[in-house]
Amino acid sequence: MDERAPSPDGILLVDKPGGMTSHDVVARTRRLAGTRKVGHAGTLDPMATGLLLLGLNTSTRLLTYLVGLDKEYTATIRLGVATTTDDAEGEETERATSPAVDAVTDADVARGVAALTGELDQVPSSVSAIKVQGKRAYALVRGGEEVELQPRRVTVAAFEVLAIRRSPGTLDVDVRVECSSGTYIRALARDLGRDLGVGGHLTALRRTRIGPFAVTDASPLDTLDPRATTTPAADVARALFPVLELDAERTVDLGHGKRIAADVDAAGPVAAIAPDGRLVGLVEVRGGRAKTLVNFPSGGAS
Known part of the structure; x- marks a missing residue:
């Protein structure tokens, strides 16, 4: 840390790598920026990559206004297998037969995706940060408890199929999703698989946009220099x-x-x-x- 340089104040766009928690990214940024006052506007699961918005010093006060912005993701949904977490980090709970998966046509996938587009009452993934009786749902699930979460109204503005790849017993669907804050992409994978009768889960997730901020403007964590790349709070506020x-x-x-x-x-x-x-x-x-x-x-x- 350069003791001569003041700690930066503003919003930092970071491209989170896979295998790290959002808290890990915050902790590293604290060291690099030389300040304890670092927060984030919306977590990403360890498996996920992509855009994290971090607030430094007084600009942490802006984070409240960033959390609710709409978001864009690219993802891969694997049809034919369901898991406890609705993503690849969970244990397999159900596997469809190869004939059942082979019977799912591209047109079936397109219809399923269309049915999950627009305003939806979505049941969040049980392995989520939503609190149930004061405890995080994911903590209850990992402790062996069954958790039933109430549906939440979300908006999926776009749900686009980019590619479909087939292999014995599974069908991988690459998608792009634009959605309101609070939408669970894992839940879209789960529901698409359920609606098609073969189960489904998420195998890859990348957040590409939060509001007007794009991951193409973010800094990779391994080369992050907060003093060089932090955006002043005024510039962020002008954009919003x-x-x-x-x-x-x-x-x-x-x-x-x-x-x-x-x-x-x-x-x-x-x-x-x-x-x-x-x-x-x-x-x-x-x-x-x-x-x-x-x-x-x-x-x-x-």
């Missing part, structure tokens, strides 16, 4: 929210928690930007006046 450009007086007033005049008409959060380009805060505007929802102190203090 309407902008209120402040003058010097209103910058000071807003920093002191005062309501200020605002000529922005917006129902949701508005990014208040200082004359020097710094994100002062996210504000709510009503009746031509803005009040602070969350502030972003200068100097990296939290």
